[in-house]
Amino acid sequence: METIADATPGALFRSFIAYQLTAALRAAIELDVFTAIGAGAGTAAELARRSGAAERGVRILADYLVVQGFLTKTDGRYGLAPIAASFLDRTSPVCLAPAIGFLASPLLLDTFAVLTASVRSGRSAAGERAFEPDHPMWVEFARAMAPIAGMTAEMLAIRLDAGGGGHGKVLDIAAGHGLFGIALARHDPGARIVALDWPAVLAVAAENARAAGVAHRFSTPPGSALEVEFGDGYDTVLLTNFLHHFDPAGCEKILRKVHRALAPGGRAVTVEFVPDESRVAPPEAAGFALVMLATTPAGDAYTFAEFGRLFRYAGFTRSELHQLEPSPQQLIVSRK
Amino acid sequence: METIADATPGALFRSFIAYQLTAALRAAIELDVFTAIGAGAGTAAELARRSGAAERGVRILADYLVVQGFLTKTDGRYGLAPIAASFLDRTSPVCLAPAIGFLASPLLLDTFAVLTASVRSGRSAAGERAFEPDHPMWVEFARAMAPIAGMTAEMLAIRLDAGGGGHGKVLDIAAGHGLFGIALARHDPGARIVALDWPAVLAVAAENARAAGVAHRFSTPPGSALEVEFGDGYDTVLLTNFLHHFDPAGCEKILRKVHRALAPGGRAVTVEFVPDESRVAPPEAAGFALVMLATTPAGDAYTFAEFGRLFRYAGFTRSELHQLEPSPQQLIVSRK
Numbered sequence: 260m261e262t263i264a265d266a267t268p269g270a271l272f273r274s275f276i277a278y279q280l281t282a283a284l285r286a287a288i289e290l291d292v293f294t295a296i297g298a299g300a301g302t303a304a305e306l307a308r309r310s311g312a313a314e315r316g317v318r319i320l321a322d323y324l325v326v327q328g329f330l331t332k333t334d335g336r337y338g339l340a341p342i343a344a345s346f347l348d349r350t351s352p353v354c355l356a357p358a359i360g361f362l363a364s365p366l367l368l369d370t371f372a373v374l375t376a377s378v379r380s381g382r383s384a385a386g387e388r389a390f391e392p393d394h395p396m397w398v399e400f401a402r403a404m405a406p407i408a409g410m411t412a413e414m415l416a417i418r419l420d421a422g423g424g425g426h427g428k429v430l431d432i433a434a435g436h437g438l439f440g441i442a443l444a445r446h447d448p449g450a451r452i453v454a455l456d457w458p459a460v461l462a463v464a465a466e467n468a469r470a471a472g473v474a475h476r477f478s479t480p481p482g483s484a485l486e487v488e489f490g491d492g493y494d495t496v497l498l499t500n501f502l503h504h505f506d507p508a509g510c511e512k513i514l515r516k517v518h519r520a521l522a523p524g525g526r527a528v529t530v531e532f533v534p535d536e537s538r539v540a541p542p543e544a545a546g547f548a549l550v551m552l553a554t555t556p557a558g559d560a561y562t563f564a565e566f567g568r569l570f571r572y573a574g575f576t577r578s579e580l581h582q583l584e585p586s587p588q589q590l591i592v593s594r595k
Numbered sequence: 596m597e598t599i600a601d602a603t604p605g606a607l608f609r610s611f612i613a614y615q616l617t618a619a620l621r622a623a624i625e626l627d628v629f630t631a632i633g634a635g636a637g638t639a640a641e642l643a644r645r646s647g648a649a650e651r652g653v654r655i656l657a658d659y660l661v662v663q664g665f666l667t668k669t670d671g672r673y674g675l676a677p678i679a680a681s682f683l684d685r686t687s688p689v690c691l692a693p694a695i696g697f698l699a700s701p702l703l704l705d706t707f708a709v710l711t712a713s714v715r716s717g718r719s720a721a722g723e724r725a726f727e728p729d730h731p732m733w734v735e736f737a738r739a740m741a742p743i744a745g746m747t748a749e750m751l752a753i754r755l756d757a758g759g760g761g762h763g764k765v766l767d768i769a770a771g772h773g774l775f776g777i778a779l780a781r782h783d784p785g786a787r788i789v790a791l792d793w794p795a796v797l798a799v800a801a802e803n804a805r806a807a808g809v810a811h812r813f814s815t816p817p818g819s820a821l822e823v824e825f826g827d828g829y830d831t832v833l834l835t836n837f838l839h840h841f842d843p844a845g846c847e848k849i850l851r852k853v854h855r856a857l858a859p860g861g862r863a864v865t866v867e868f869v870p871d872e873s874r875v876a877p878p879e880a881a882g883f884a885l886v887m888l889a890t891t892p893a894g895d896a897y898t899f900a901e902f903g904r905l906f907r908y909a910g911f912t913r914s915e916l917h918q919l920e921p922s923p924q925q926l927i928v929s930r931k
Contacts, residue, residue, distance in 0.1 A: 266677035268743065269879060269923050271691055274663070275698040278614035279885060282707035289711045313717025316888060318874075319895070320714050323885040325875040327610070332875050341602035355607055362611040368708070371618035372701070375625045378656050381649025407604065538654075539661040539668050543605060549615060549659040552652060559655070587605050 281363045283323050288347065288356045292317065292324075293339060297348035301336035354406060361403035366396055370553040382556045397456075401436040401463040408435070408499075411586040412442035415530060418581055418590055421446030427494030430520060431455065432513075433501045437464025437477070439530065440497055444473040450495075451476045455487065489520035496521055499530040500588075503547070506557035507569060514573035521595045527570070532560045533580065533589035543587030566591050617699045619659050624683065624692045628653065628660075629675060633684035637672035690742060697739035702732055706889040718892045733792075737772040737799040744771070744835075747922040748778035751866060754917055754926055757782030763830030766856060767791065768849075769837040773800025773813070775866065776833055780809040786831075787812045791823065825856035832856055835866040836924075839883070842893035843905060850909035857931045863911065868896045869925035879923035902927050 287293060295309040303318035310317060321337050324330040329347070331338040339348060346355040361367070369385060370377075376384035419426070426447045431440035434454035441464075444450045454464050454477065461479040468477035480487075489496075496517045502510045517527050532547035539545050544560055551558035561569070563580045570578045570593040578593040623629060631645040639654035646653060657673050660666040665683070667674040675684060682691045697703070705721060706713075712720035755762070762783045767776035770790035777800075780786045790800050790813065797815040804813035816823075825832075832853045838846045853863050868883035875881050880896055887894035897905070899916045906914045906929040914929040 266681055268682065268691060268746065268921060271678060271682050272694070272698070272743075272879065272923065274616055274620055274665075275695045276886075277616040278618075278699060278704060279707055279882075279889075280610055280613040282614075282710045282889075283885060284610055286711040286714050290714060310715075312715045315717040315893075316714035319884045319888040320710075322870075322874045323882055326878045326882045329610075332873060342607060345602055346604065346607050355604060358608070359611045362608070363614060365708070368614060371615055372704070374618045375622040378622050378626060378652035379646075379648045381651040407608075410604065534658075537668060538658045542662050543608065546615075546659055546662045548655045549619060550612075552655040553615075553618075557651075585604060587608065 279323075280327055281359075283320060283327070284329070284347075285359050285363055286320060287324060287329075288359055290317070291349065292321065293329075293343045293347035293356070294349045296321075296330065296337050296339050297344065297350060301338070303337075306337065353410070357403045357405070358407050359403075361396075361400050364396070364399060364403075367550075367554070374549075374553055377552055381552075383552070383554050385554065395459070397435065397460045398463060401460050405436045405438060405463075405467065408438045409442075411530065411583055411588055412438040414583040414586050415439060415528070415590060416442040416446040418583060419443070419528065419592075421450070423447075424449050425494070426450040428492060428522075429453065429495040429497060430489060430493045431497040431499075432489070432517070433499075434464050434479075434497075435460055435500075437461075437467050439499045440464075441468055441471045441473055441477065443495070443497075444468075444476050445471055452478070453490075453493075454479050455489070489516050491520050492522050493520050494522055494525045496525070496527045497530075498527055502529065502566075502569075503531060503551055503560060504555050504558045506559075507561075507565070509557070510561075510569050511572055514569055514575070518574045518595060523595060525595045527575065527591075527593040527595075529566065529591040529593065530583070530588055531566070531591065532587070533563055533566065533591065534560050536562055536564060538562065541587065544589065563589075563591065615659075616663055617695075619656060619663070620665070620683075621695050621699055622656060623660060623665075624695055626653070627685065628657065629665075629679050629683035629692070630685045632657075632666065632673050632675055633680065633686060637674065639673075642673065689746070693739045693741070694743050695739075697732075697736050700732065700735060700739075703886075703890070710885075710889055713888055717888075719888070719890050721890065731795070733771065733796045734799060737796050741772045741774060741799075741803065744774045745778075747866065747919055747924055748774040750919040750922050751775060751864070751926060752778040752782040754919060755779070755864065755928075757786070759783075760785050761830070762786040764828060764858075765789065765831040765833060766825060766829045767833040767835075768825070768853070769835075770800050770815075770833075771796055771836075773797075773803050775835045776800075777804055777807045777809055777813065779831070779833075780804075780812050781807055788814070789826075789829075790815050791825070825852050827856050828858050829856050830858055830861045832861070832863045833866075834863060838865065838902075838905075839867060839887055839896060840891050840894040842895075843897075843901070845893070846897075846905050847908055850905055850911070854910045854931060859931060861931045863906070863927075863929040863931075865902065865927040865929065866919070866924055867902070867927065868923070869899055869902065869916065869927065870896050872898055872900060874898065877923065880925065899925075899927065 290310040306317040307314040325332045373384045431454045440452035532544040534545040548560040575593040581590040626646040642653040643650040661668045709720045767790045776788035868880040870881040884896040911929040917926040
């Protein structure tokens with residue numbers, strides 16, 4: 260994350276108006292400006308034509324994106340900077356543009372609009388809408404975050420040596436897009452995935468499983484992870500981006516259920532933002548705690564020591580921490 | 596402005612959630628966290644006590660601000676990074692914290708929430724509320740931006756060699772906080788300032804003039820700069836952060852009135868964000884055009900060539916461009 264090495268009024272000013280960068284990227288993505296430039300629209304006039312927008316509008320937006328390093332400008336013609344060519348042009352195989360639909364959704368922006376009140380009370384001042392069953396936010400999440408999650412899921416499958424087999428019966432709790440279980444199933448032909456989530460979200464996961472050709476090993480019994488029993492005899496339980504929503508007592512309750520669901524020798528596989536003991540590094544993992552303050556009653560970005568304790572209390576014998584680079588997330592494998 | 600040198604998913608992710616930095620800084624300023632840390636509150640518990648906030652809330656907020664480079668953290672104790680010690684601790688003589696009240700006001704955030712529509716139509720999709728007479732935003736502007744404007748005004752007075760005298764009768768159009776005229780009056784004991792703005796705003800300017808000890812040479816006839824006649828016989832007319840709100844035709848109309856108001860040999864003194872001919876540098880000046888797209892029907896960050904033409908059409912003989920560093924703004928002096 261950018262640190263403010265230059266203690267200047269200009270650096271402060273830029274941080275005060277950082278929200279404008281989010282808005283500009285969202286506008287450019289919604290109008291598909293990056294794809295248009297990638298396809299050769301180099302002038303404001305050409306861009307305006309292709310995006311169905313006013314020339315004044317795209318000229319000012321594109322100049323701003325040059326200033327911010329997302330576009331280039333040479334002799335009045337715009338081009339894609341490397342970050343935009345890789346991740347913002349929709350024809351790129353690693354386009355991550357849809358993620359802004361979740362990461363900067365109106366709902367999330369609203370929670371940050373009342374951040375002062377959340378800091379004051381120590382819990383989200385925006386209510387607990389995210390925990391309502393079938394909140395449409397989680398369908399948006401499942402769709403928007405799929406490209407980013409897909410990358411993390413690949414790193415997970417490699418890290419778990421999924422190609423070596425042996426994942427057996429896999430429970431994916433709060434599966435969302437389902438991509439973590441799907442990655443295991445793709446790498447391990449013996450893995451059978453049971454994905455748990457609200458029905459509207461599971462429809463997205465099932466769609467992704469079909470697209471990945473693993474639908475016959477991917478079942479989706481509906482039910483909130485907070486309410487239904489998990490069953491038993493699982494070799495692997497996936498807990499991806501789930502525990503951060505809860506306080507330690509809530510996590511422990513879930514982990515006891517996970518422990519019961521695992522067969523002897525089974526393992527819980529947790530993907531999370533795990534800051535180190537300082538809680539201020541690595542930047543993305545540490546910074547994520549603020550999102551939990553803004554959006555949950557008592558969630559957090561837990562350290563490995565905290566997760567280790569929680570898993571131990573729930574009956575697990577040992578936990579190991581792994582990195583998932585280039586993903587900013589971490590992996591914890593805990594043995595029953 | 597930060598450029599995205601590292602074309603990584605992490606860099607993109609940080610840009611998508613840039614709005615969270617604005618929100619965190621606003622929360623910390625509203626709870627006066629920086630001043631509390633400057634006064635010795637080093638732990639989350641101490642900070643919570645001093646800011647009347649929950650310990651969980653300030654712990655997560657402070658860790659986030661460490662990640663972002665505004666705070667330090669050593670052995671669990673927070674400290675101020677240089678940028679915060681200089682500009683965010685309210686006991687600092689150059690504290691700029693109030694500026695966030697304008698730069699990230701709910702009104703401005705609202706305009707950026709509909710930026711896509713503004714790009715599409717080429718004009719602010721948020722309406723033209725800012726141009727309603729006596730919009731309270733301009734009183735907030737006059738108060739919040741005073742510390743930053745005060746610094747720019749000092750650079751202006753030095754650049755104009757105000758200490759050498761000769762500014763005579765000065766008209767400050769859309770004076771706002773009045774600080775540009777006040778700086779001239781402070782440096783030039785012969786200068787008499789006539790400040791023009793809406794009455795509620797002028798009350799702030801008059802207060803600032805009294806505080807600076809120049810009230811006897813500072814008059815405030817009420818009236819919108821867009822409606823009243825300017826009078827005549829002025830040696831200097833100040834146009835600070837005003838012309839960017841208008842399209843070229845609107846600017847020219849104003850500049851003709853300015854020309855008429857000036858005595859022979861008088862000069863118009865314009866302080867603006869003036870990008871170079873590429874329109875993508877310097878970063879703050881170039882980036883400012885986006886604010887005009889988001890908030891005005893047809894305003895812009897005009898280049899020096901464009902300003903030169905506008906002043907020439909309005910009858911001025913020549914214009915000169917000067918920097919006002921460390922302010923990110925530029926100065927144009929145009930002779931009648």
